[in-house]
Amino acid sequence: VVAKTLAAAPSVDQVTVVDIDDSKLTQLKDIPRIATFKMDVGDGGRLSKAMRGFDLVSGALPSSLGFRSLSAAIKAGVSIVDMSFMPENPLVLHKSAEAANVMVVPDCGVAPGLSNILVGRALAQLDKVEEIHIAVGGLPQSPQPPLGYAVTWSVRDLIEEYIRPARIVRNGKQTTVDALSGLRSVDIPGLGRLESFYTDGLRTLLDTVTGVKEMDEQTLRYPGHVEKVKVLRDCGFFSDEPVVANGCSVSPRDFSTEVLSRCLFQKDVRDVTVLHVEVVGQKRDGRTTILWQLFDYYDEAKGVSSMARTTAYTNVAACNLLLQGSLKERGVVPPEKLGMNDEHFLAVMSELEERGVKVEEHKSRN
C-alpha cells in the first residue's frame, strides 16, 4: 500500500519495491511507476548498496530485520521512514544518521507511529503532561475462531508482541511488566466489550517524554484471546529453545509461526482498527484531558485492510513531508517530534483525512 500510494503521487517518478518473495512482487507487476527487485534484505551490505541513489526509503520489514535496514540506509546516505517493530532502540543511531546527513523516522506506522504523533501534539499543547495512555487494536470486524482474531500483518511479530516484556511508566518510574499482563475490560462503541493488556508500544516515547507520572500502551483484543494465547505461551510454543522432531531441530517459536499462520490468515475477513490516545496534563487554564479516537474500517472499494490503511498512510504522510522538503532535521527523528510541530502535524492529519482515516479529538477540562 505504501508503494502504490507513493507511486500515485504526481511528484514521484518511480517507486522500487524490494522483497525476497516473488509472489509479493508479482502483485505489483503491472502498476505504473512501480519497479520490483528480488533481494534478500537480510544481507545488510547488499541492501545498503541497493538503497544508494534513491531519494528516500520506506521500511516495512519484520522486527528481526528492522534495525539492520536503518543502518543500511544510513550507510547508503538515504533517509528512511520505517515501521518495523524492532527490539533495538533506534535512537542509538542518532549521531551516525546526523553524520551521514540523513533523517531516520523509526516506528512510523499506526501504533507506534500515529500514536506517537498524537502524543507529540499533546506535548506541544499542554504545559505539563502527567499521564499518557495508548490503546490500540487491529481486529477482525467480528471475533474469528479459534483465537477470536485474524492477522493482518506478521504472525512472527504478533508472537513477538506477546512475549516481549512491556516497558511502562508507573508513579514516574519506568518499569517492565510481562507481555499479556494488566488485563482490563474496555467498552468500545461499535465493537462492544474488548479486553486490553500491556504491550511494548511506548518505545521512543520512553526516552523523549520526561516527567510523566503514568504512561502505558495496551493492545485491544476480543474477550478470551489473552487466555488462549497464554495457553500457547505457557506450554512452550513461543520458546526459542529448539525441539527435535522427525530428526529436525526447530525452534518452537518458528514452528508456531507457521502453524498459526494457517489459522490466523483468514481470507475474506474484514478488519477494523481502533486507536485511543489519552493524554492528561496541565494548561494555564487548568487540568486538561485530550482524547484522540480513531476507528477505521477495511476499504471495500480498494480491497485494502484497515491495518494497511492506518500504518501505510501514516508512513506515506511522513514520507511526503520529507519528499516535499518541509522536514529538514537530521538524525533519528521519532514520530512524536513530527507531532510537536504545528505545520507537520496538520499536514499528516490532513493527508490521513484525505484518505478517509479520521481521528476525532475530544478535549475536556477537569
Next chain:
Amino acid sequence: VVAKTLAAAPSVDQVTVVDIDDSKLTQLKDIPRIATFKMDVGDGGRLSKAMRGFDLVSGALPSSLGFRSLSAAIKAGVSIVDMSFMPENPLVLHKSAEAANVMVVPDCGVAPGLSNILVGRALAQLDKVEEIHIAVGGLPQSPQPPLGYAVTWSVRDLIEEYIRPARIVRNGKQTTVDALSGLRSVDIPGLGRLESFYTDGLRTLLDTVTGVKEMDEQTLRYPGHVEKVKVLRDCGFFSDEPVVANGCSVSPRDFSTEVLSRCLFQKDVRDVTVLHVEVVGQKRDGRTTILWQLFDYYDEAKGVSSMARTTAYTNVAACNLLLQGSLKERGVVPPEKLGMNDEHFLAVMSELEERGVKVEEHKSRN
C-alpha cells in the same frame, strides 16, 4: 513395572525387556532375573523372531506399534497380554490367533483393561444390562500448570486420545462423537470438582456387549483442561498436515508431542487414578445398579506412579492367569471375558488387592 513384578514372582525364571531406548534398559540393569535387549520393535519381522521361544509376551507399546506387536506374537506362536491404545480392532486377529494356538488379550491396562473386566463381571451377574458408564482419570494429585495436568504415560497417545473420535452407544445405537465433547462436571470425593468428556475407551466392548441402551467412556480432568487443549487442537497443533519451518517439514502433531513433553512430564509430581464403572441392569429381583470405584495413589515406598500400578498390575494379573494355566482359551480374548468368569475375576481382583489396588463395589436396587 510389569517386568519387575513378573521377575519377582517365584514361578518366573526370567523376564527379557526389549526397548529401542538404552536409557530405559539401563534402569533395569541390576535387577535379578531381568535381561535387556535393545531393538527397534517397529520392525515386525525382527520382533516376531525375537518373541519366539518365550512363554508369554506383555505388550506396553505406543498406539502406533500395538497392532503390529499382536501380529508378531501370533506369528511367533506366543500368547500376548497387551495394553496399547492401538487404533485397529484387535478382534480381527481372532481366527489367526486361534490357528496359531495362542491367546491374545488386548487392551489390558486400567481403562481399557480393568474397566472391561468389571463390565464383564456385571454381564455375568445381571440378567440384562441396560447402561454402562465408564469414567477414568490418571491425574496429578493437584492441578499442575500449564494444563492442570501432568503426564504419566505417553504424550503422543494423550494427543491421540484427544483427537480420536469416540464411539459410544446412545439409545441402543452405536454412534461416533468428537473427542473432547460431552463435557460434564463431576464431583469426586477427595479430588473435588472434575470435568469429564468422551474418549474412545469402549473399544472391544462395542463388539462384545450387545443389547445395551447406553454405553460410554469419559475421561476425567481438572476443570479448564479441555478448554485449553481445544485451543491447541483448534489452532492446528495436533494436525498431521506437515508444516515447513527452518527448511524442515514436520507434522504439527509430532512437533507438539515434543513441546508438550517438556511441560507435561513433571518430576516429583505424584499422581492419582480414579476409575468409576457403573452398570445398570435387570436381575430377577429388580432393577440393579452396580458401581465400582477405584481410587489409587502414587506409591511413595516404591516410587511407582499410580498409572503404572493400575495398568501394570492389571496386565500382570492377566499374565499370571496365563502362566498358571488357568486360562486355556485360544484366539483374541478381550479382558471383559476374564471378568465374566468367576474364578478369573476373583483371581485378578485378589492379585490387585494384594498390591494395594482396591476396587470398591456398591450394589443398589432401584
